[in-house]
Every structure is written in C-alpha cells, then in structure tokens.
Amino acid sequence: MTSLPEGVQWIPVSLHADARGELAAFDRSNLPFEPVRIFVITDVPNGATRGGHVISCDEFFWIRLGRCRLSICTGGFRTSLLLDDPKRGVVVPAGSFLELTDFAPDTILTVMAPQPYAPGSPRRPPRLPPRRNQPLPAADPSRRFAGQRTDIDLAIARVFESGTFILGPECAAFEDEFADYLGVRHAVGVGSGTQALSFALAALGVGAGDEVITVSLTFAATALAIEATGAKPIFVDVDRGSRCIDVAALEAAITPSTAAVIPVHLHGFPAAMPEIMKIATRHGLAVVEDCAQSHGAALGPRRTGSFGQAAAFSFYPTKNLGAAGDGGAVVTNDPSVAERVRRLRNYGMDADRICVGPGINGRLDEVQAAILRVLLPRLDEDNATRRVLAGQYRSKLKDAMLELPPHCDGAVYHQFAVALDQRDAVRRCLIETHGVESAIHYARPVHQHPHFFRTDLSLPVTEQFAARLLSLPIQGEIAAGRVDYIANALVESIAACRS
Structure with a gap:
C-alpha cells in the first residue's frame, strides 16, 4: 500500500449494475462531507494539465472512465496517485496544492466539494518547511516509488x-x-x-x-x-x-x-x-x-x-x-x-x-x-521538474554569497551543487538550525583517496570544488514547494557562519 499524506484518504465506491445500467451513489455514508459543488472533467487534450492551485476546501476525486494522475503537495509531503479505479475515489484536504496530469483519452473525472467555488487560490505549490522534528532529506527515492506504487x-x-x-x-x-x-x-x-x-x-x-x-x-x-x-x-x-x-x-x-x-x-x-x-x-x-x-x-x-x-x-x-x-x-x-x-x-x-x-x-x-x-x-517529466526547481533556486540565490552551478539547457540536475566558503559549517547550520539535509559530492577527490594517492599530482580546480561544493535538495518529491524555505535557510546559514 502506498503511504498517504495526512488527510489524504481512499474512499470505497459501491457500483450497482443490472440490466438497467450502472449506479454509483455518493452521500454522507461514503463521503466525509455533504457535496455542495459537483463538476465533471472530460475531453482533456493530450498533455494538458488541470488544477495547478491550492484548494480552499476538501475535495473528492472519482474516476468514472479512463485514468489520470493526481499530484498532491500537503503537510510537508508530496505524492502522486494514479486514478484508474471506479471502485474508489480519493479525498484531498483543504490547503493542498494539486495538479491533474496524464489524462487518458475519453477520461471522465468527477470532483465533489462541500463549498461553492472560491476563486483566487494561489496557482503555485505552497512553501512548506520541513515537518517538525523531521529533517527535509537531501534525497529520498522511496517518495518517487510511492508516487508510482500501483504501476x-x-x-x-x-x-x-x-x-x-x-x-x-x-x-x-x-x-x-x-x-x-x-x-x-x-x-x-x-x-x-x-x-x-x-x-x-x-x-x-x-x-x-x-x-x-x-x-x-x-x-x-x-x-x-x-x-x-x-x-x-x-x-x-x-x-x-x-x-x-x-x-x-x-x-x-x-x-x-x-x-x-x-x-x-x-x-x-x-x-x-x-x-x-x-x-x-x-x-x-x-x-x-x-x-x-x-x-x-x-x-x-x-x-x-x-x-x-x-x-x-x-x-x-x-x-x-x-x-x-x-x-x-x-x-x-x-x-x-x-x-x-x-x-x-x-x-x-x-x-x-x-x-x-x-x-x-x-x-x-x-x-x-x-x-x-x-x-x-516519466523520466523527461521528472527532469523537467528538476529544471524548474533549479530555476527557482537560481532566482532566489542569485545575490547570495556563493557560486551557482553552470547553466546548460540540456542539464538534468542530478545535483544542484553550489560552491561556497565554510561549506562544512554552513551544512551543519542548515541541518541543526533549519532541519534541511544537504550532501557533498565529493568531499575528497579520487586522486586524494589513499588507494589512488600520488604526491606528484595536483589538480587545483578539482581540489577547490571538492572543498566548496554543497548539494541542495533537488528531487521533485522533496524540493517542490520548498525552494524558498531551503534557499532562505541557506542564506541565513551562510550569514550565521560569517558572523
């Protein structure tokens, strides 16, 4: 079973079929709220995205036909669910950022809410700090697997x-x-x-x-x-x-x-x-x-x-x-x-x-x-997300006292590594004060490992980078909605280490 963020829950849907057709009923017996607003999404063009905003109240999503992917960012957690089973729907709590993607042809998606439509919700992921007492990891492949668990x-x-x-x-x-x-x-x-x-x-x-x-x-x-x-x-x-x-x-x-x-x-x-x-x-x-x-x-x-x-x-x-x-x-x-x-x-x-x-x-x-x-x-989509996050980091850190990674349109940002002075002290401050994990790639260049060490070899640029590079979280399931928090934490950590 995929681990779901707090407030997100699967709801079973009973389908009743006979010679007269098929019936699906929704009321307080199987929904946590009384539906006030119901809308149906159909005929979504190939490659189109729906949602892309923070919802102002709980919403229930039920796929009647076809399939689509629901990405949710809520409570310090990001996950992706495949909606393809008419025998269950999912409730997403108020305050969650969500996007609907990967619509199959002829998909019919029904959405229910307990309140009338409220325009003006921000069309960007929320800026989420790490959960209390739970550091934000530098990387976590299990979160990527969770989003694709069914497949x-x-x-x-x-x-x-x-x-x-x-x-x-x-x-x-x-x-x-x-x-x-x-x-x-x-x-x-x-x-x-x-x-x-x-x-x-x-x-x-x-x-x-x-x-x-x-x-x-x-x-x-x-x-x-x-x-x-x-x-x-x-x-x-x-x-x-x-x-x-x-x-x-x-x-x-x-x-x-x-x-x-x-x-x-x-x-x-x-x-x-x-x-x-x-x-x-x-x-x-x-x-x-x-x-x-x-x-x-x-x-x-x-x-x-x-x-x-x-x-x-x-x-x-x-x-x-x-x-x-x-x-x-x-x-x-x-x-x-x-x-x-x-x-x-x-x-x-x-x-x-x-x-x-x-x-x-x-x-x-x-x-x-x-x-x-x-x-x-899904690789190209994940890489595109990393590029977007890298662009957000660049915007937030352009005036910071550090060196940004090189810019290349074809890069896929396996790491977003900045170069800065007092790297180790800044890294400690990031985790101890702000709860943000980072990584070092690589603390000692290979020619300085004991097995490969040579006294007559000096690689000055390599050695400078090895002493200064710090990799920030860039995996989409971790960094999306948190770049502002991470960047601000980094700037504050740099300032604290210089004072």
Missing part, C-alpha cells in the same frame, strides 16, 4: 507470474526501450554502473598496460572500473565553468599508452562531447561516457550516451532514473561491442551457454528491469 506493484507481479527472474522479457524490453530513448542501437542491462564502465572498456579492448584518462571529481567507482580491466586511471583537472573534464588538460595528458578517455557528466551536466570526440579521433582513443548522473541530459538534439563508442549508466536508487536496488547498462551503436558486453555479464557464455571468453555474473535482474520500465516514461 510498480503490477510490474513486479508480472515478473513473478512469468516465473523468469534473470535475462527474461522485462530486461530485453527495457534494453530496447532505453536504447530507443537515448537514440542508440543497443543497450545491455548489467548489475551496476561500475560493471557498466568496466564491461564497456573491456569490450573496446582496454586492458593491462593501457592508460585511461578521466577526472578526479567523481565517485571512486569511475577509477575502480578502470582498474578492473587492468588499465591505469590517469586523472586530469576539470573546467571551472562546466565542472566536467578540461579538454585542454585531456589532450595534454595523452601518451603512447593512452587507450581511452572517460568523460564524466558530473551532476547531470553534459561534458564538452564534440570537442572530446575530435581529440579522441585525432589520437585514436576510445571514448566511454560516464552517464551515471546524466539520464536524459542532452547537447542539442543528442542525449548523453550517444556520443562515444560506448557509455555506462547506473540505476542506483537515487539516480534520476533509479531502480529499487543496483543496476546499470552499457549503451552503444556498435553491435560487436554490445555482443561482447552480453558475454561479459553472463560468465563469458555464448548463445549456446558455452564459455568462449572471460566474464562474470553481472546481469540486470527482471524485477529491477520491470521497475525501470515503469519509471522510464
């Missing part, structure tokens, strides 16, 4: 009914759908984003004795995946403006041993792929994009993941497209690369289950694939 439950049930749990129809269908979404020919589901990187490199022939150039302002998995192939990671600095790989530093680091480059699309901002591809082509290097944070990001008409010889995606739960566990994918336009990755993820076996080369158990399971199939069609 997710059906998808999981479909897997159990099929009896196939590994490399079955759900994984194959997700691979096709994800490849189509990205505009590439092949996607291969694997066990994690780390495996996706190492499989992609190995499938491109990278191995012992090779060097792979990447950045240090990333999660350690990027470098560990390089080591998993037997190759050596070579770290270069990031560009101050984009926070992604500095293309001049990339070219300067190329040696006769360089076999590949891994550009990281940090925080959902695309790296300078056209320039990177030109450098790689000029020097005969393979390019594997690290898209662990850039699901749906684009440069012009092309999505990240479609530029290099291969790309690696992670479906860790907090990602913009995240599963309910680990998962990943390698995408490519090269059928031979795709086939090698399929063998690598499944014990090196061919179609006849004969081991013909190296491999491990590194597969995307059917349950995670089924969940991802539910979430993929």
Whole structure:
C-alpha cells in the first residue's frame, strides 16, 4: 500500500449494475462531507494539465472512465496517485496544492466539494518547511516509488507470474526501450554502473598496460572500473565553468599508452562531447561516457550516451532514473561491442551457454528491469521538474554569497551543487538550525583517496570544488514547494557562519 499524506484518504465506491445500467451513489455514508459543488472533467487534450492551485476546501476525486494522475503537495509531503479505479475515489484536504496530469483519452473525472467555488487560490505549490522534528532529506527515492506504487506493484507481479527472474522479457524490453530513448542501437542491462564502465572498456579492448584518462571529481567507482580491466586511471583537472573534464588538460595528458578517455557528466551536466570526440579521433582513443548522473541530459538534439563508442549508466536508487536496488547498462551503436558486453555479464557464455571468453555474473535482474520500465516514461517529466526547481533556486540565490552551478539547457540536475566558503559549517547550520539535509559530492577527490594517492599530482580546480561544493535538495518529491524555505535557510546559514 502506498503511504498517504495526512488527510489524504481512499474512499470505497459501491457500483450497482443490472440490466438497467450502472449506479454509483455518493452521500454522507461514503463521503466525509455533504457535496455542495459537483463538476465533471472530460475531453482533456493530450498533455494538458488541470488544477495547478491550492484548494480552499476538501475535495473528492472519482474516476468514472479512463485514468489520470493526481499530484498532491500537503503537510510537508508530496505524492502522486494514479486514478484508474471506479471502485474508489480519493479525498484531498483543504490547503493542498494539486495538479491533474496524464489524462487518458475519453477520461471522465468527477470532483465533489462541500463549498461553492472560491476563486483566487494561489496557482503555485505552497512553501512548506520541513515537518517538525523531521529533517527535509537531501534525497529520498522511496517518495518517487510511492508516487508510482500501483504501476510498480503490477510490474513486479508480472515478473513473478512469468516465473523468469534473470535475462527474461522485462530486461530485453527495457534494453530496447532505453536504447530507443537515448537514440542508440543497443543497450545491455548489467548489475551496476561500475560493471557498466568496466564491461564497456573491456569490450573496446582496454586492458593491462593501457592508460585511461578521466577526472578526479567523481565517485571512486569511475577509477575502480578502470582498474578492473587492468588499465591505469590517469586523472586530469576539470573546467571551472562546466565542472566536467578540461579538454585542454585531456589532450595534454595523452601518451603512447593512452587507450581511452572517460568523460564524466558530473551532476547531470553534459561534458564538452564534440570537442572530446575530435581529440579522441585525432589520437585514436576510445571514448566511454560516464552517464551515471546524466539520464536524459542532452547537447542539442543528442542525449548523453550517444556520443562515444560506448557509455555506462547506473540505476542506483537515487539516480534520476533509479531502480529499487543496483543496476546499470552499457549503451552503444556498435553491435560487436554490445555482443561482447552480453558475454561479459553472463560468465563469458555464448548463445549456446558455452564459455568462449572471460566474464562474470553481472546481469540486470527482471524485477529491477520491470521497475525501470515503469519509471522510464516519466523520466523527461521528472527532469523537467528538476529544471524548474533549479530555476527557482537560481532566482532566489542569485545575490547570495556563493557560486551557482553552470547553466546548460540540456542539464538534468542530478545535483544542484553550489560552491561556497565554510561549506562544512554552513551544512551543519542548515541541518541543526533549519532541519534541511544537504550532501557533498565529493568531499575528497579520487586522486586524494589513499588507494589512488600520488604526491606528484595536483589538480587545483578539482581540489577547490571538492572543498566548496554543497548539494541542495533537488528531487521533485522533496524540493517542490520548498525552494524558498531551503534557499532562505541557506542564506541565513551562510550569514550565521560569517558572523
């Protein structure tokens, strides 16, 4: 069962059918109020949104035919409900912000209220502080799952009914759908984003004795995946403006041993792929994009993941497209690369289950694939919400004593990371005084981790960002309706730490 915000409740509706037709009755026996106003919503154009305001009294929503999605922001909680069952309706309490979207053709939606229509309700989400004694989290994938719980439950049930749990129809269908979404020919589901990187490199022939150039302002998995192939990671600095790989530093680091480059699309901002591809082509290097944070990001008409010889995606739960566990994918336009990755993820076996080369158990399971199939069609909408929230942050923080993230129309804001002085003190003030959690990506750059530490390597821009970046809540289910509160809390925390 989906956990509902306080005051939101499902109400059973009794339908009585016989040869004369069907009857549904509503009164105080099944409604918490006496209906005074009743209106019916029909013929909603494709893609249109209804609502988009704060309701002044309790309202009851009942779907007679078709389906639509009801998004609610109330009591410090945001959720999304699928209305598709005429045997129940939902009551939403006064003061809630709501939107109706995703109307199916021929939908008939009835709305009832205990008061006449009151114009002038604000057409924006309420500005909600965190609940008392409950911090506002930096991220919470369970809230996203809650909004899609009905569809997710059906998808999981479909897997159990099929009896196939590994490399079955759900994984194959997700691979096709994800490849189509990205505009590439092949996607291969694997066990994690780390495996996706190492499989992609190995499938491109990278191995012992090779060097792979990447950045240090990333999660350690990027470098560990390089080591998993037997190759050596070579770290270069990031560009101050984009926070992604500095293309001049990339070219300067190329040696006769360089076999590949891994550009990281940090925080959902695309790296300078056209320039990177030109450098790689000029020097005969393979390019594997690290898209662990850039699901749906684009440069012009092309999505990240479609530029290099291969790309690696992670479906860790907090990602913009995240599963309910680990998962990943390698995408490519090269059928031979795709086939090698399929063998690598499944014990090196061919179609006849004969081991013909190296491999491990590194597969995307059917349950995670089924969940991802539910979430993929909603990815663009979720990314659009993140862009709206980022725009609100920019407006509120434009005069604050901090550095905003770079602006890029194709970014998907996996993180909204500001750079500021006294970062750690400000972060403590945010949570202790205002109840707002934040995150650090990443507190120590990879080249300063003990395993990768080198005394002769200095990456000044990377090191400055690692000491100053602070990620604010940007997930729609958390930040929507709360940007003003979070931004004001940040400004107050900065001032408190400077006094």
